[in-house]
Amino acid sequence: MAGVQRGPRERMVFSAAQLIRHDGVGATGMRDVAEHANAPRGSLQHYFPGGKEQLVGEAVAWAGRYAGGRVARFMADLAEPTPSALFAAMVRQWTDEYETAGVLGGCPVAAATVDCAASEATREAAAAAFTTWRGPVAEALTELGVPAERAEPLATLMISSLEGAIIMARAEGDVRPLTTVARELGPLLDAAVPPDDRRGEA
Amino acid sequence: MAGVQRGPRERMVFSAAQLIRHDGVGATGMRDVAEHANAPRGSLQHYFPGGKEQLVGEAVAWAGRYAGGRVARFMADLAEPTPSALFAAMVRQWTDEYETAGVLGGCPVAAATVDCAASEATREAAAAAFTTWRGPVAEALTELGVPAERAEPLATLMISSLEGAIIMARAEGDVRPLTTVARELGPLLDAAVPPDDRRGEA
DNA sequence: ACCTTTCCATGACAGCGGTCATAGTAGCCG
DNA sequence: CGGCTACTATGACCGCTGTCATGGAAAGGT
Numbered sequence: 001m002a003g004v005q006r007g008p009r010e011r012m013v014f015s016a017a018q019l020i021r022h023d024g025v026g027a028t029g030m031r032d033v034a035e036h037a038n039a040p041r042g043s044l045q046h047y048f049p050g051g052k053e054q055l056v057g058e059a060v061a062w063a064g065r066y067a068g069g070r071v072a073r074f075m076a077d078l079a080e081p082t083p084s085a086l087f088a089a090m091v092r093q094w095t096d097e098y099e100t101a102g103v104l105g106g107c108p109v110a111a112a113t114v115d116c117a118a119s120e121a122t123r124e125a126a127a128a129a130f131t132t133w134r135g136p137v138a139e140a141l142t143e144l145g146v147p148a149e150r151a152e153p154l155a156t157l158m159i160s161s162l163e164g165a166i167i168m169a170r171a172e173g174d175v176r177p178l179t180t181v182a183r184e185l186g187p188l189l190d191a192a193v194p195p196d197d198r199r200g201e202a
Numbered sequence: 203m204a205g206v207q208r209g210p211r212e213r214m215v216f217s218a219a220q221l222i223r224h225d226g227v228g229a230t231g232m233r234d235v236a237e238h239a240n241a242p243r244g245s246l247q248h249y250f251p252g253g254k255e256q257l258v259g260e261a262v263a264w265a266g267r268y269a270g271g272r273v274a275r276f277m278a279d280l281a282e283p284t285p286s287a288l289f290a291a292m293v294r295q296w297t298d299e300y301e302t303a304g305v306l307g308g309c310p311v312a313a314a315t316v317d318c319a320a321s322e323a324t325r326e327a328a329a330a331a332f333t334t335w336r337g338p339v340a341e342a343l344t345e346l347g348v349p350a351e352r353a354e355p356l357a358t359l360m361i362s363s364l365e366g367a368i369i370m371a372r373a374e375g376d377v378r379p380l381t382t383v384a385r386e387l388g389p390l391l392d393a394a395v396p397p398d399d400r401r402g403e404a
Numbered sequence: 405a406c407c408t409t410t411c412c413a414t415g416a417c418a419g420c421g422g423t424c425a426t427a428g429t430a431g432c433c434g
Numbered sequence: 435c436g437g438c439t440a441c442t443a444t445g446a447c448c449g450c451t452g453t454c455a456t457g458g459a460a461a462g463g464t
Contacts, residue, residue: 008441024317026228029421042442045423052422106316113373114308114316115226126373156379157386160366167365168358171315171328177358184359188390210411231451244412247453254452405464412459421450428443434436 009047011037016059021108025056025115025122056112057125063108064129071136075143083144083193084186086137087158091182094166095175104170109133110163134159145193154192161185211249213239218261223310227258227317227324258314259327265310266331273338277345285346285395286388288339289360293384296368297377306372311335312365336361347395356394363387 015037019028030052034041048054074089075081098104109129116123137155142148161181168177217239221230232254236243250256276291277283300306311331318325339357344350363383370379 023319024226024228026226026421027317027319030423031421040442042444046441109373110369111316113369114313115229116372117225117229123373123375127375130370130373153382153386156367156370156382157363160370160379160383161359161363162366163369164362164364164366165358167312167315168332168362170318171311171325171332173325173329177362180355180358181362184355185390188387232453233451242412244414248411408461408463410459410461413457415454415456417452417454419451422448424445424447426444426446428441430441431439433438 008039008043012039013058013062016055017063017108020059020111021106024111053119053121056122060109060112060125060129064132067133068136071140075140081144083141083189087189088182091178095178098175106170107166150192210241210245214241215260215264218257219265219310222261222313223308226313255321255323258324262311262314262327262331266334269335270338273342277342283346285343285391289391290384293380297380300377308372309368352394
């Protein structure tokens with residue numbers, strides 16, 4: 001993802017997100033995070049006095065911001081400005097990872113949600129992350145001509161389908177669910193923009 | 203769910219599925235499973251010599267069979283035989299649980315997929331579970347008049363959206379994503395059955 | 405009665421988890 | 435230099451986990 005080498009603190013948050021989305025929250029240890037980030041273990045308690053809960057929370061928040069930010073970049077690169085093309089780009093981010101890395105990673109936010117039972121704070125962080133992801137998607141949809149009252153529901157549908165397809169794809173070890181979802185959902189998304197708006201938005 | 207009290211072995215598999223979907227795979231201990239099932243701890247090593255991996259695998263398989271079996275029951279109870287009604291019933295199973303239990307549980311299969319990194323066997327069990335779930339859904343769709351070649355893809359879309367919505371709903375602590383997905387996806391599903399088949403299937 | 409199989413009980417072990425306590429280093433300000 | 439703050443290092447603690455070893459109870463067949 002964004003492989004820039006910022007300060008140790010930022011690297012640790014980033015590494016935490018990486019490890020969480022790969023192994024799950026419970027299976028990622030603090031020591032692993034420090035090692036993966038090439039950061040001193042002693043820094044953990046200095047930068048994250050709130051312990052693992054804080055680290056996980058920041059990792060999830062980071063993932064939410066990242067996902068939201070990607071939407072803007074996708075919009076800029078769209079060959080044709082349609083909702084289905086945006087969704088296809090969102091899906092392609094995941095299939096591309098499979099092609100290059102050979103493995104299908106998961107979504108840190110979903111991982112945090114699945115074993116959030118221990119910590120209410122983590123659940124709230126995940127909820128916030130979904131919100132900061134859904135917002136830009138809904139905005140993008142309205143930019144693409146989707147009526148305002150349908151933008152939020154459709155954004156929810158897009159993210160839900162994507163998250164579910166990621167899980168199924170990981171289980172099967174194949175991108176099929178991802179590509180299927182992109183193909184099947186496309187027409188519905190495009191049908192949401194009124195005919196007089198087709199081919200014309202900024 | 204199916205609260206029948208069978209033998210201790212079956213109870214333990216059932217309890218494992220319950221705990222996994224609530225806490226995640228890593229966070230559910232073998233001792234917890236035995237206690238939750240009112241089963242002796244010593245039975246674990248007797249019934250599941252394969253250890254936790256075996257228990258998790260059977261719990262996931264059980265969940266897959268359960269989900270697949272539910273589809274048939276949903277079909278029998280449908281007020282009107284449309285794909286959207288089937289999907290609504292699938293979604294309602296989860297919103298109902300929220301109404302009664304006050305908490306939103308997760309899906310054991312999704313939970314197993316998320317932290318399956320440690321065990322390839324678990325990943326395969328999850329894949330198998332998704333297959334034994336998707337099969338009945340696709341069959342039901344064809345029974346409802348969906349052309350054969352679209353049944354499987356649409357089943358994948360339905361399950362993906364449902365799984366994703368479950369996760370978002372858990373994070374937000376609200377059923378909104380579930381109801382939204384059901385409402386938004388309904389028209390697409392019904393549109394898949396050709397006009398000359400509307401109102402007529404067995 | 406006796407023995408075999410199935411099932412249950414319990415305690416021990418080794419490993420790893422997060423967290424705390426303590427102490428050391430680097431840099432900057434006076 | 436002294437003192438202060440930011441950061442790093444390391445080791446110890448306690449709790450928990452899955453697993454194993456050993457031994458005890460039923461049960462049922464002969």
